[in-house]
Amino acid sequence: QKEVEQNSGPLSVPEGAIASLNCTYSDRVSQSFFWYRQYSGKSPELIMSIYSNGDKEDGRFTAQLNKASQYVSLLIRDSQPSDSATYLCAVSIIQGAQKLVFGQGTRLTINP
Amino acid sequence: DAGVTQSPTHLIKTRGQQVTLRCSPKSGHDTVSWYQQALGQGPQFIFQYYEEEERQRGNFPDRFSGHQFPNYSSELNVNALLLGDSALYLCASSLGSDRYNQPQHFGDGTRLSIL
Numbered sequence: 312q313k314e315v316e317q318n319s320g321p322l323s324v325p326e327g328a329i330a331s332l333n334c335t336y337s338d339r340v341s342q343s344f345f346w347y348r349q350y351s352g353k354s355p356e357l358i359m360s361i362y363s364n365g366d367k368e369d370g371r372f373t374a375q376l377n378k379a380s381q382y383v384s385l386l387i388r389d390s391q392p393s394d395s396a397t398y399l400c401a402v403s404i405i406q407g408a409q410k411l412v413f414g415q416g417t418r419l420t421i422n423p
Numbered sequence: 424d425a426g427v428t429q430s431p432t433h434l435i436k437t438r439g440q441q442v443t444l445r446c447s448p449k450s451g452h453d454t455v456s457w458y459q460q461a462l463g464q465g466p467q468f469i470f471q472y473y474e475e476e477e478r479q480r481g482n483f484p485d486r487f488s489g490h491q492f493p494n495y496s497s498e499l500n501v502n503a504l505l506l507g508d509s510a511l512y513l514c515a516s517s518l519g520s521d522r523y524n525q526p527q528h529f530g531d532g533t534r535l536s537i538l
Contacts, residue, residue, distance in 0.1 A: 315465075343524055354513055354529045355466065362524055399465050408478035408521055410456065413465030 314338060315402050317414035326423050330387040334400030334414055337381065343403035344376055344383045348396045349416065355399055359385060390421045425450050427516050427530035435536045436504050444499040444533045448516030454478075455497040456527060457489060458513040466513055472497050473519075501535075509537045 315336045324330045332346075343362055347355035361367045361374040361383065373386040383402075387394055400414040428447045436442050448455050454473045458466035468481035472491035491497045495516075501508055511534050515527035 343526075345526055347529075354511075354532045357526050357528060360524075360526050401465075405521055406479060408454075408471045408473065409517070409525070409527075410468045410471060410479055410481065411458075411466070411515075411527055412468065415463075415465050 314412045315400055315414040317400050317417045320417040321420060322417055323420045323422060324390050326390060326392060326421055328390055330390045330394065330419055332385040332398050332417050332419065334383045335381055336402045338402065338404055339381065341402045341404055345401040345411070346374060346385045347399040347401060349399055350396045392421045392423055395419060395421045427514055427528055429514050429530035429533050431533060432531065433534050435538060437538050438504055438506060440504050441500065441502045442504060442535060444512050445496065446514030446530060447496045449528050452516035452518050453495050454517045454519060455491060455495065456515045457499045458515065460511040460513055504537050506537050509535060
């Protein structure tokens, strides 16, 4: 089992709709979870961090965390063509030092 | 407020050569982590430097080594390059090596191509 798994995609969503991205992780002691957005040919950009169970909202983005189910998700409301990118789920694992373990990413396309 | 800066942006090498990549962390950050991202994959953790020491290492061979300087900048060295080392190399900086709630911020990366 991979440490962090994301739905493989690609995911295609019409403009203005809600995009839902999912991620599961295997390490029960993980405490920090991050979503990064990566445009083609660019580096990952941090868009959300979440540390506690429940929802965290920032503008059009909502991150949801359920530690009991080892599940984290990202919702993008009112999707825009500029949201088209690969979204990476990252889980923080601390073994003396913090390292991020990434999923393989989900490619999202917003169709005008 | 300067973000994470990496150099060079692109590099072409041949098999067997050695390469050095450089990273300056975001202002106020003291920890540097290096990742390798192959095409179509998520970044893979190489190692992390804090207080000029390697604090943790991922599943990479000893051909991959690094260094952190007193000003917190860092270098990644790769010896005896293989075709499989072709990838985007990402540097990420953060505050504190083991603080779970400190996000890592990435530089633009160095794209390394091995011929």
